Amino acid sequence: MHAPEPVTATWGFPTKVWFGAGRLGDLPAAVRQCGATRPLLVTDRGLATLPMVAEAVALLADAGLTCAVFAEVKPNPSGGNIDAGVAAFREGGHDLVIAFGGGSGLDAGKAIALMARQSRPIWDFEDIGDHWQRVDTSAPVPVIAIPTTAGTGSELGRSSIVTDEARRRKIVIFHPIMLPDLVIMDPELTTGLPRVLTAATGMDALAHGLEAYCSPVFHPMADGLAVQALRMIREFLPRAARDGNDLAARSQMLVASGMACVALQKGLGGMHALAHPLGAQYDAHHGMLNAVLMPYVVAHNMPVLKGRLADLARCLDLPRHTDAAVLDWVLSLREELDIPHALTGMGIDDTHAGEIVAAAVLDPCGFTNPIPLDQTNVAGIFGAAVAGRV
Numbered sequence: 001m002h003a004p005e006p007v008t009a010t011w012g013f014p015t016k017v018w019f020g021a022g023r024l025g026d027l028p029a030a031v032r033q034c035g036a037t038r039p040l041l042v043t044d045r046g047l048a049t050l051p052m053v054a055e056a057v058a059l060l061a062d063a064g065l066t067c068a069v070f071a072e073v074k075p076n077p078s079g080g081n082i083d084a085g086v087a088a089f090r091e092g093g094h095d096l097v098i099a100f101g102g103g104s105g106l107d108a109g110k111a112i113a114l115m116a117r118q119s120r121p122i123w124d125f126e127d128i129g130d131h132w133q134r135v136d137t138s139a140p141v142p143v144i145a146i147p148t149t150a151g152t153g154s155e156l157g158r159s160s161i162v163t164d165e166a167r168r169r170k171i172v173i174f175h176p177i178m179l180p181d182l183v184i185m186d187p188e189l190t191t192g193l194p195r196v197l198t199a200a201t202g203m204d205a206l207a208h209g210l211e212a213y214c215s216p217v218f219h220p221m222a223d224g225l226a227v228q229a230l231r232m233i234r235e236f237l238p239r240a241a242r243d244g245n246d247l248a249a250r251s252q253m254l255v256a257s258g259m260a261c262v263a264l265q266k267g268l269g270g271m272h273a274l275a276h277p278l279g280a281q282y283d284a285h286h287g288m289l290n291a292v293l294m295p296y297v298v299a300h301n302m303p304v305l306k307g308r309l310a311d312l313a314r315c316l317d318l319p320r321h322t323d324a325a326v327l328d329w330v331l332s333l334r335e336e337l338d339i340p341h342a343l344t345g346m347g348i349d350d351t352h353a354g355e356i357v358a359a360a361v362l363d364p365c366g367f368t369n370p371i372p373l374d375q376t377n378v379a380g381i382f383g384a385a386v387a388g389r390v
């Protein structure tokens with residue numbers, strides 16, 4: 001594939017994106033451009049100890065901007081984490097959120113900014129029907145998103161996933177104003193990511209692109225984004241996993257993950273419908289769950305995707321232009337990235353099958369699966385993924 005050398009760029013699609021190695025240095029200018037002076041940087045506990053967070057805070061301090069850090073965010077952010085972040089935001093008199101990190105920091109930061117101005121509980125804004133219209137939009141808190149992984153793409157998304165621990169459910173919180181006001185995509189921030197996380201987060205981006213592409217919703221613009229993201233992931237994910245310091249590969253993956261997330265405006269499918277309850281039950285890595293589930297969901301959907309997957313195989317320049325070639329590619333890529341073949345490889349068996357399947361059928365992300373999901377077929381997919389039977 002011909003891919004131009006990644007350079008510094010400024011885009012307005014779908015929101016302002018400042019792309020380029022070293023652009024974290026532009027953070028103070030970004031805060032000022034959003035009209036703020038007292039940012040709250042939201043990230044997870046693990047990242048908070050890394051030099052990049054200290055560097056961001058120091059950059060802001062040098063520019064005369066007072067920044068506090070809120071890092072009480074679990075890998076799967078909980079409603080309690082969001083409440084604590086809102087309290088920190090209000091007590092500190094902050095006027096902007098810097099959502100910093102992988103999916104955890106980004107989703108938590110976006111949710112904290114949304115909830116900072118609401119009087120209703122967060123669960124009232126679950127992505128069901130027109131619940132998003134309950135949001136008070138009179139005084140939105142601006143958000144600058146800074147991704148440190150190439151996977152979730154949440155920096156270009158309009159929702160956050162928050163775990164309701166009482167109900168052991170992952171809830172999609174959605175509102176158009178949750179799209180960050182400005183994104184700093186600095187691929188240097190992703191170079192330190194360990195191989196296993198590079199693989200798992202990259203496979204999450206692949207899941208977004210593939211599920212969006214397979215969704216039956218009419219949205220050719222999203223299809224275009226999905227296909228191009230998948231082409232970039234096919235070429236650059238193995239490279240990024242082989243050599244974490246390959247800045248060109250990291251750059252392409254960072255943009256591809258954002259594009260795949262924009263594409264998922266078209267909807268997702270069975271991978272995410274199952275990954276959400278499994279993540280809530282086992283506190284397992286979201287991208288890794290999607291990676292393991294992927295071939296079982298593709299195989300299940302294949303009968304209604306005749307020709308469509310073959311088209312994708314052609315766009316991806318796979319060795320054969322057939323529907324099955326896409327499944328073969330997924331299987332070989334997973335093997336190359338050392339992704340477990342079955343859910344048992346992640347310590348997941350069928351102990352909670354009943355609850356998992358029931359929750360997956362209700363998950364709104366599954367509503368756009370190419371074959372409508374029900375108890376029977378989801379139980380079949382889950383059973384195959386536990387047994388490793390494609």
Ligand SMILES: [Zn+2]
Pocket residue numbers: 152204207208272286290
């Ligand atoms: Zn995902």
